[in-house]
Amino acid sequence: MTYEYEKVATPGSGLRLHLNENTAGCSPAVLDALRAITSETAAFYPDYSDAIAASCEHLGVLPSNLLLTNGLDEGILGATVAALRSRPATGAPEAVVIVPAFDMYAASADAAGATVLEVPCRENFEFPLADVLGAINPRTRIIFITSPNNPTGITVARESILTIAAAAPGALIFVDEAYADFSGISLIGTPALEAQPNLVIGRTFAKAYGLAAMRVGALVGAPGVLAPIRRVVPPYSLNVAAAVALPAALRDRARYAWYVGEVRESRQLLYDALDRLGVRYWPSDGNFVLARFGDRSQRVIKGLLERGIYLRDRSKDHGCAGCVRITTGVVAHTRRCIDAIEEVLCDER
Numbered sequence: 313m314t315y316e317y318e319k320v321a322t323p324g325s326g327l328r329l330h331l332n333e334n335t336a337g338c339s340p341a342v343l344d345a346l347r348a349i350t351s352e353t354a355a356f357y358p359d360y361s362d363a364i365a366a367s368c369e370h371l372g373v374l375p376s377n378l379l380l381t382n383g384l385d386e387g388i389l390g391a392t393v394a395a396l397r398s399r400p401a402t403g404a405p406e407a408v409v410i411v412p413a414f415d416m417y418a419a420s421a422d423a424a425g426a427t428v429l430e431v432p433c434r435e436n437f438e439f440p441l442a443d444v445l446g447a448i449n450p451r452t453r454i455i456f457i458t459s460p461n462n463p464t465g466i467t468v469a470r471e472s473i474l475t476i477a478a479a480a481p482g483a484l485i486f487v488d489e490a491y492a493d494f495s496g497i498s499l500i501g502t503p504a505l506e507a508q509p510n511l512v513i514g515r516t517f518a519k520a521y522g523l524a525a526m527r528v529g530a531l532v533g534a535p536g537v538l539a540p541i542r543r544v545v546p547p548y549s550l551n552v553a554a555a556v557a558l559p560a561a562l563r564d565r566a567r568y569a570w571y572v573g574e575v576r577e578s579r580q581l582l583y584d585a586l587d588r589l590g591v592r593y594w595p596s597d598g599n600f601v602l603a604r605f606g607d608r609s610q611r612v613i614k615g616l617l618e619r620g621i622y623l624r625d626r627s628k629d630h631g632c633a634g635c636v637r638i639t640t641g642v643v644a645h646t647r648r649c650i651d652a653i654e655e656v657l658c659d660e661r
């Protein structure tokens with residue numbers, strides 16, 4: 313079996329509620345920073361000092377605990393390649409992926425030559441702690457944990473993560489916190505990061521900061537955990553646009569706070585609408601909600617597409633039959649989406 317990232321069509325116009333992007337766009341300060349790029353700064357290899365300083369201040373870590381990457385995708389790939397460098401005495405190295413999961417873990421591990429071991433969530437997407445512990449063996453090199461998870465939006469208990477990290481000292485535990493800005497729950501800043509020498513945390517500035525097209529993410533961990541990953545990630549992996557955009561975005565605290573508030577309100581609006589419609593959903597800590605429309609899911613996706621609104625079909629993911637993932641960003645966008653869903657479902661009655 314080969315694993316690939318499912319790259320869905322990215323329409324130029326319409327309401328994009330299918331990729332968990334920031335539906336408000338980036339801060340205007342980012343555009344000012346981009347306009348300030350000169351012909352010289354475009355010609356020289358980028359200087360990351362401002363981007364690193366702003367990220368460290370924002371995350372409350374030292375530069376030795378931080379590695380900026382070309383999107384978190386590059387962080388996932390870099391960490392995977394680094395983890396797989398030590399080969400088991402017998403057999404292929406293994407990567408544990410708890411499904412349903414973000415595609416990039418299995419795609420990166422497969423591309424780097426690991427055997428992908430999928431561990432399914434329990435009923436109702438309950439975190440399968442005992443099964444993950446049972447999957448660990450001397451060939452395990454990397455375990456991916458996403459909190460809050462994509463596509464479910466469910467946060468994984470810190471104790472579960474630490475139990476896994478302690479049980480797999482020979483593996484890298486990659487904790488993907490791409491959506492932690494919306495949950496406010498993070499391992500960063502906790503003693504666990506220094507105490508547990510095999511933990512690395514992934515963050516992205518694509519979501520809460522609206523820099524998806526800039527491609528900028530970060531890995532956070534103890535210096536010894538990051539060292540082998542630094543050897544994999546190219547020295548100039550962020551281009552100058554990302555390097556100037558990041559500090560500008562991070563310093564616009566008002567916009568960040570406003571957007572996180574919009575997401576919170578949007579989620580609640582969507583829950584209320586789904587309750588009215590009798591549609592099952594999972595309360596989410598991310599900027600999206602997974603909803604089970606069952607045999608009406610394709611009608612909802614198609615009906616909204618006809619109205620210029622893009623949703624993500626997740627029905628092929630483990631345990632997600634009939635499920636659609638809906639980005640919950642700007643409240644006005646969420647209201648438009650809810651109206652369209654109600655229209656499609658009412659038309660059908």
Ligand SMILES: Cc1ncc(COP(=O)(O)O)c(C=O)c1O
Nearest residue numbers: 383384385414462490516518529
């Ligand atoms: C869980 C998760 N990790 C990582 C990423 C990728 O982030 P980036 O856009 O910074 O590469 C995504 C993007 O959707 C994601 O959902």
